[in-house]
Amino acid sequence: MIKVGIVVGSLRKESFSRRIATNVATLFPEGYETEFVEIGNLPLYNEEYDGNSPAEYNSFRNTVKGVDAVLFVTPEYNRSVPGVLKNAIDVGSRPYGESVWEAKPAAVISQSISNLSGFGANHHLRQSLTFLNMPVVQQPEVYLANSPDLLDENGKINNEGTVQFLQSFVDTFVELIKRYQ
Numbered sequence: 001m002i003k004v005g006i007v008v009g010s011l012r013k014e015s016f017s018r019r020i021a022t023n024v025a026t027l028f029p030e031g032y033e034t035e036f037v038e039i040g041n042l043p044l045y046n047e048e049y050d051g052n053s054p055a056e057y058n059s060f061r062n063t064v065k066g067v068d069a070v071l072f073v074t075p076e077y078n079r080s081v082p083g084v085l086k087n088a089i090d091v092g093s094r095p096y097g098e099s100v101w102e103a104k105p106a107a108v109i110s111q112s113i114s115n116l117s118g119f120g121a122n123h124h125l126r127q128s129l130t131f132l133n134m135p136v137v138q139q140p141e142v143y144l145a146n147s148p149d150l151l152d153e154n155g156k157i158n159n160e161g162t163v164q165f166l167q168s169f170v171d172t173f174v175e176l177i178k179r180y181q
C-alpha cells in the first residue's frame, strides 16, 4: 500500500482547504491510502530544540517519514503560506541533514474564498519544497478560486468539471509517486 500524507495549511474546523482535501483523498486509486498529517500541535520551531526535540516534533517527523508522498492543500495568508504550515515545514526539515521531506514526491493545491486562488501561497510553498529536494507535480497546477461556491452543504465538490480536473491532477501525482517507488 502506498501512503500519501495530506498536510492542510489551515487549523479551522470548517476549513475549505480541509474539505477540499477530503474530496481529493477519495480520488486516489486502489493501492493508495491517505492520512491527514496534523500540524496544529507543533510548538513554534526553535533551533535550540534540535538536540532535544519536543514529543510533538518526534511524532510529526515519524508520521512524515512513514508516508511515501505528501499532498499540501493550503489557503493563502497575506499573499503567502500560512505560518502554521511554514512552521511544520521547518520542523520537518531539521535537525540539519535529517529532513523528513527529503526526496518525497509532493503536490500542491491552493484555494481561496475569493477569485485570487492562492497563487502567492502556492508558489511560496513550491520555493520551500524545491529547496527541500521534493519533486513536485508541475502540471496541472491547482488554484481553486471561490471555494465556498465549489462545495455543497455536505462539503462535497458540487461540479463534475472540478472533480474531473482534480482527478487528472491526482493521476499525474500518482505517476510521479510511481517514479520514486
Ligand code: FNR
Pocket: 009, 010, 011, 012, 014, 015, 016, 017, 018, 074, 075, 076, 077, 078, 079, 080, 111, 112, 113, 114, 116, 117, 118
Ligand atoms: C486571508 N485570506 C486570504 N485570501 C486570499 O486569497 N489571499 C490572501 O492573501 C489572504 N490573506 C488572509 C490572511 C489571513 C490572516 C486570513 C485569516 C485570511 C482569506 C482566506 O482565503 C480565507 O480565510 C480562507 O477561508 C482560508 O482557508 P480555510 O481556513 O477555509 O482553509
